[in-house]
Amino acid sequence: MATGVQPGQHTGARSTAKGGAADPKRARLLEAAAEIFAERGYYATTVRDISKRADANIAAVNYHFGDKLGLYTEVLRTNARSVGQDTIRPVLEQAAAPQDVLRKVIHALIQRMCGSGHASLPFRLMRHELMRPTPVLSQVVDEAMRPNYDRMRALVGALLGLPPDHETTRLCVHSIMGQVLFYPLASPLLARLWPQLKLTPQRLDRIADHIADFSVAYLQAARVRS
Amino acid sequence: MATGVQPGQHTGARSTAKGGAADPKRARLLEAAAEIFAERGYYATTVRDISKRADANIAAVNYHFGDKLGLYTEVLRTNARSVGQDTIRPVLEQAAAPQDVLRKVIHALIQRMCGSGHASLPFRLMRHELMRPTPVLSQVVDEAMRPNYDRMRALVGALLGLPPDHETTRLCVHSIMGQVLFYPLASPLLARLWPQLKLTPQRLDRIADHIADFSVAYLQAARVRS
């Protein structure tokens, strides 16, 4: 104890010169961790795998982030912002007819949640967090999920002619979320029930169209005339 | 090697007397394993926990079932039959109006998948298998899921006036499954987005009603007149 070095919260002599890559080893660890966490989730990822991909020593994670969960927390906080504010929020807040906004957000969600490219990395992190929650889940929900859930309730409530906190409004939002989440969350099941299905971007667009049609049918029929 | 004892497939001198509980230690292991697997899933369950609950030695699992996966396979095969044939199939095959059958199967699925009682143990096993597939998943899908998926497609196809293997039919089945699975699979998310929600049986019935209404709205509107 009291060795003089404080792992995980060193005094912060960073940003010495040009404002760019300060402490590159730390950045490489974050980058490698994000990729592996997004691929396998928190529990199936080992600090040895992360260290190897980042060309760092096994102790690097503990030195720079305290422990594995500290590294994961930092990775997730960054990407939660990307999901919650940068990607979905602008789609939900654009000025357009509510039905069009709904269609677009369904398309965006399906493409990101089912995609495997670099742009969907934050969504894959969320996907794992949903399937196998970690102690960070509450924070993720607060930053990435609840704001969009609330906006979604406002949107669907407008379509229904009901307040955002009405039970029916919530259930409809869940019906839409459930349809969307089915494809990324139940994909191992789906792959065996319908082996021919290939989730190409075109196919994902057809699926998103269907989900929108399927949902709008109820929202229109149930609309309370104002 | 060649010790004369063949773990996992002993010669089967079982059923000596009354056809009831032959090899009670094996049965206790199966019972204990089913409970713990249903609660925590395959990977989070240790053979030590199972052995302790069954009042058996740590080596008992290996002796009677070869290895942990052998025990899990046997537990899952039993309960897959319960899910696939005993519980859902009769609901899907009853002679009634397709809409009523659909409503009833949605109710049954929601109650079982979200329940925590003894009757829903097989469904909790399936739930974990969906969220965290094991090498046994394919077998589970074949025995418990695909038959009902096919029956579901026939039912929804009849409501739509489309063949069971039409793309729209499949997408509609997925929309229904997604809405149902949302509550059990995304429950950690839901618990934080809507903390007041308590999944009582009455509430589950309201949810099932909503899912049925939500789905029927599209199925009726999209019906191809024959």
Place this chain on the structure above:
DNA sequence: CATCGATTTAAACAAGTGTTTAAAATGAGT
């Protein structure tokens, strides 16, 4: 060059996992 804090390294640690081993106990058949 010497100094000293920050970083990196190799090695070990402690805890947990599924599995195996060889001996002990069991119990029915002779």
Place this chain on the structure above:
DNA sequence: ACTCATTTTAAACACTTGTTTAAATCGATG
């Protein structure tokens, strides 16, 4: 009572995990 296959047991094994340690290296400052 003895035999012998079956079952149970305690102990250890082999392996992986996250974490820690203490020494080595680095890098700017005096």
